[in-house]
Amino acid sequence: MTNPRRDGYKVSGVLASRQPEGAPAAPTEFPTAPTGPVLLAIPPAPAPAAPAPAAAPLPVVRDQVHSAEWELVDGQVIELDPDLIDDSPFQGEAEEGQRYDPAGISELAQTIASEGQLSPIKVRRIGKRFELIAGHRRLRAVRMIKRKILAIIYTLDDKSAERAVMVDNEGRQEKTDYQRAKLYRRALDQAYAKTQNDVAAMFATKAALVSRRLKMLTLPPQILALLETTPNLLSLTTADILLSLVAQYPDHLDIIAQAAARQSEPGATAASIKPWVAQMIAAKSLSAPSQSKANSKDMNTRVITDASKRSAYTARLKGRVITLRVHSDEVDASTVLERVSEFLERSVTPETLKTETQ
């Protein structure tokens, strides 16, 4: 403590004047400090199902030739050459994009390099090679530092392997409600689970959550398309709000989809959706007559907005003439023309435009 004046209040300070001289020491029935190692040890690996000889060294599978020599027991932990392991075909692409970011993997690699691999990955045997069930990130990390990888071997058929990958993926914190919903749907479609209660038991969650997540999939296709690109866009609560809005305003799905898209903006709250949609629908019905006229006249008008959703440009196509109107006073129209021509010259040839309709 750098400032004793501000130090904590001490027992000795209170008792100094009151403790009788030579007071007998209090008996100590329990230890007053840790009596042994404070830290619990991490068990080296989950115990294999079958009783194995305690001190037997781990079999090391060095290459394909040697691998055949080992009698590999189900549930056994062995050291494997990472090159002998193939990715699971059941690992969805959705997982790959987000979880295999190089920075995260190299961080994991560093951890494994400094602390060792704390938990073995799970694999199943396919001929002389192995297929991954769980540990896609760890495998990539170990490949990076060129080490052997600890793995538990399971004997699984395709169906059980897919199921295992599913359950393992679901248990991760990064999974969003939408991804979980899709996973539940797949489990139901593949008949791994018959009812929502079965799904809940399979993924160790509550039946209520299963049904709420599955309900997400009944959102209109525009919103599902948004979720496909940004799975973490909507929480369960937000999805519930959107579903209630869909029921309330079935004619305004586009506005509801816009409201969903706005959730990706910073500071967006679930609570603001309802009032926003109501406001937009009210505004639309007010301006509806004039707008519908304008729409029917020229379908090919586009309003281009800036980051704060104010209209910045209007582009209009009439026959083969494109008119571009610049709204903001701060923007120099001649510069815009220059940039557009530059863009057309540089990147767009008549050839590329032929294939694009409209």
Add this chain to the structure above:
Amino acid sequence: MNSTNHIPRRPAGVRLKAAKEFLGYVDTDKQFRELARAAGVELPTNNTHKLYLPSEIRKIRRHRFADIIAATLPSLPPVMPARITKGGTGKTTFVGNVGAATAHMGYRVLLIEGDAQGSLSEQMGYDIDRDDLIHLGHLLENVRAGRPSRIRDAVVPIYDDGMLDLIPGDITMADEGWLLTAVGRESLFVRLMQEEADFFSQYDLVIVDCAPGTTMLAGPIMTAAPLVTAIVMPEPQSVRALKGLKSNLKELNASVRAHQPIGMHIIVNGFNAPFKPHVDNLEKLARDYGPYLNNTIVRSYVGFKREMDPDDVSTAMPLFEREPLSPGARDIVAVASSLLTLYGVRLRSGPMPKPKQATDDDLAAVPA
């Protein structure tokens, strides 16, 4: 009540003087700033005070003691249960504040709610009024059933730099009847930690706020700890309640912890010097439990009563964060640093915690 505004929150951070104190740094301020820069902490270029965030203190600590940390063996963090059979002695307040203080000292801390009232969760600003909360009871039940524990779904980040996390609890924790028939229930918490070693070894310290009374969850939690920290007020009922704790300890030390008996540590809380009975009872505590007493007394301080607005949980936060320079916070800092030594808390190697974003589960608290 919108808990998304508040959790995960940016921790308050501490000024240079406190940062130096937490790191035990005695050289000049200028040298300290150089050290911070060398550790990769960004300092403001204009003339404003730098507030050192927990993650930045951790960075400096790791930079400064790199050789010691490299030698740390991979193992699980120590468990500190705050327990006493009497209610209202300030366990929860203590756990929340010591958690915030140790995080600001650069240690990565996991708080676990062990009380079905959920008061620790609320004190940290987490609204427990939701249907998808996963608590310690669920985790242990999963371990017992051989299912994945789902601990990563249970954890709630309190600080956005990953330095303080919480496993919340609510009234459904009171439904612990399943433990009655669980064979080997005292070892369940240890098993949870070992099965989720990956998860637990991210932290330097695990603090559990136990429920008053003798609940069945208390056994497994105490079994995992080197020492049980009792929070006692210098008042007759509270002093007598230590007997209940002692009998629990005796039983555990005669059975599951016979190989390495659990110790006891006592912190006096809510001391008010003008109250003669407080001084008398403190004297009694010193006489009967002298060797177990922490040197520092946590005084009765009005700031502890300001931690939460009963109408709006979302603004709740521990005194240490709200009023870091108050006498109450000073007592907490002194107690927290003595506990770090006592429990042998060490900075662990491994990557720095990643900043966290609010998860969907946090958003679930937003009323429709």
